[in-house]
Amino acid sequence: MQSRTPAPRATGRPRNAKADAAILAATREALVELGWSKLTLGDVAMRAGVAKTTLYRRWAGKNELVVDAVAELFDELRLPDRGTLAADIEGVVLQFAAILARPEAKSGLMAVVAESIRDDALRERIRESIVDRQKRLVLEGRARAQRRGELPAETDPGEAARTVDLIFDVVAGAVVHRTLVSAEPADEEWVRSFTRVLLLGLSGASQAP
Amino acid sequence: MQSRTPAPRATGRPRNAKADAAILAATREALVELGWSKLTLGDVAMRAGVAKTTLYRRWAGKNELVVDAVAELFDELRLPDRGTLAADIEGVVLQFAAILARPEAKSGLMAVVAESIRDDALRERIRESIVDRQKRLVLEGRARAQRRGELPAETDPGEAARTVDLIFDVVAGAVVHRTLVSAEPADEEWVRSFTRVLLLGLSGASQAP
DNA sequence: CCATTACGCTACGACTCGTAGCGAAAGCTC
DNA sequence: GAGCTTTCGCTACGAGTCGTAGCGTAATGG
Incomplete structure (x- = not known):
């Protein structure tokens, strides 16, 4: 740290x-x-x-x-087990949104990301301290959903990795944009709508290659 | 300006x-x-x-x-007419990604967004100069797709506005996150995957309320 | 006791900020 | 052309921050 x-x-x-x-x-x-x-x-x-x-x-x-000061805020992120993939996603997205609602997270995170554009070492530090820790939640959530049968087991590991990256960019990007750019709260109603779109898109995309 | x-x-x-x-x-x-x-x-x-x-x-x-210097970069954004909603979305997302790939856009945009968190006037300026100009593309694209019959006509105007906001946060957020945080190019392959997930999610979400 | 490292404190040159004041330039109206 | 108004380039300034150096002191381990 x-x-x-x-x-x-x-x-x-x-x-x-x-x-x-x-x-x-x-x-x-x-x-x-x-x-x-x-x-x-x-x-x-x-x-x-x-x-x-x-x-x-x-x-x-x-x-x-x-970076270190903000990274500590994300330590509290956990993947809840609410029984269904949709509920799990809603839970973790709501946690993420709650952290981003705090002014110290808003002020710090965007600024260091902006600085990291011209500082590769800083970007790597952000990736280790903050980003990868969240990405693990996506991996766990998908594995759990596959055990439940809510998602088909992946065949191509390369394709699976690309899918995880895509999901992560969509989820994190949407919440960040909603919170920081649109300056609207990512409340339960918004998270529910977003989760529905995401889940339908993902299940449909894997069914119809 | x-x-x-x-x-x-x-x-x-x-x-x-x-x-x-x-x-x-x-x-x-x-x-x-x-x-x-x-x-x-x-x-x-x-x-x-x-x-x-x-x-x-x-x-x-x-x-x-x-803000003014970066806003000029987004003036070139146009909504292409490629015949289908999917192709239109891919086209505009690729344009957006091309702008965000430029270093002056990366460096400037994230920094001013970070500053706007503690400066309401600045956020309003960003909204007028940059954000709303892009959101218009979403509105046009949806209207065009409804004329084509690719999307159902909206019934509740409030619900339609929320959907547009959601789409906008998802699209802009995902591209920005992919480009600036993940530091990976939003190339044609990625845009194609993203568009498929988005379209499936949206059409499914409107079919099953 | 002694080597080693961390700490608090002061001081420093270099840099940027945002503003004030000045004389000159460039337009308009009469 | 005379006179008014606003902009422009230039210089100078106090204030604030940066990052570092130097010094004496404190806290460990051998």
């Missing part, structure tokens, strides 16, 4: 473990109050009660710090 | 009309070379061959300037 995790040495004064949590919490607090553009590392350091230099010793810069 | 369009006065020295175009072009050029975070208004002014003060007289700040 930390920036470098510089192979914890056996000798020397150990890092203050509480400082990491305090800094990340202070970062989220600053994101809520100030937003991305007005957030400064000096301000975060003051909120966390550490020196600015300590912050720079642990993180390379604002981008990396905010 | 300009920032203020301050009710063009009949008296006084008129604004240099070419300066606007030069500034917006310089902004896109700087977005490509520097990206959002390293783009400075002083640099843009130098590229455009105008004084920095002139730039501040026409735009309130970096956000508004970049």
Whole structure:
């Protein structure tokens, strides 16, 4: 989770473990109050009660710090077992929407994604910390639905991987766009409509190649 | 398109009309070379061959300037008439993907959307300049498909509006997520798969309420 | 006790921001 | 052409942030 995790040495004064949590919490607090553009590392350091230099010793810069601070928000994502694929999808999408409704997630996530366009290392960091963790939910959900018989077992593994990627882009993209661009809540009614379209599209697409 | 369009006065020295175009072009050029975070208004002014003060007289700040610069990229979006709804959708999605593949669009769009979270006026500006212009394509496409008989005529206008919003969030969100977060090209193969899922989902959803 | 590392603090040059003030330029009306 | 109005280019400025260097001190392990 930390920036470098510089192979914890056996000798020397150990890092203050509480400082990491305090800094990340202070970062989220600053994101809520100030937003991305007005957030400064000096301000975060003051909120966390550490020196600015300590912050720079642990993180390379604002981008990396905010990625870690936002990534913690997505740790609470779980795949519920509600009995049917539709209900499972609705549940996880609602969780995702609830996280994205929080101002610290909105402010931070889009900004670091924008920065990642010109920073491959940052994009990889985002992928590891945030994106891949959600994609696992799609994989689990599909496997569970196949066990239930709600989805046909995949034959071509390459095709299956492409389908998972497609689903992920559609789900995450739609919720993000609804929440951040359209600025409308992804509430239960919207999620229900969206899930119906997605499920019909997927079952139909696999039936008629 | 300009920032203020301050009710063009009949008296006084008129604004240099070419300066606007030069500034917006310089902004896109700087977005490509520097990206959002390293783009400075002083640099843009130098590229455009105008004084920095002139730039501040026409735009309130970096956000508004970049919105206008990016908005021009979306002016070329057209709804092709390829005979079928599926082909029409594929065509417009491919155009959208082509625009988003350009680095000036990537760098600028996500950044201003991120900023718009804490700036309602900026979000409204984005909506007017970029979002609503695309949403019109969805409306036209649906109307055309209904004339062809590919989609049933809508009964409840409120329900129809919600459906259009849903389609728009799904299409734009999926393409943006694919291009910017997954960092994979939205090429013909992907667009074909996506369109199939979307169409099956929509026709099925309207058949079975 | 000593080597090693982390920490808090101060200070620093470099950079960007957004604005103010100035004289000159370019249009309109009379 | 005279006079008015607005824009333009230029310079300068205080304020704020960045990221780093240097220093003395604190906290571990050998």
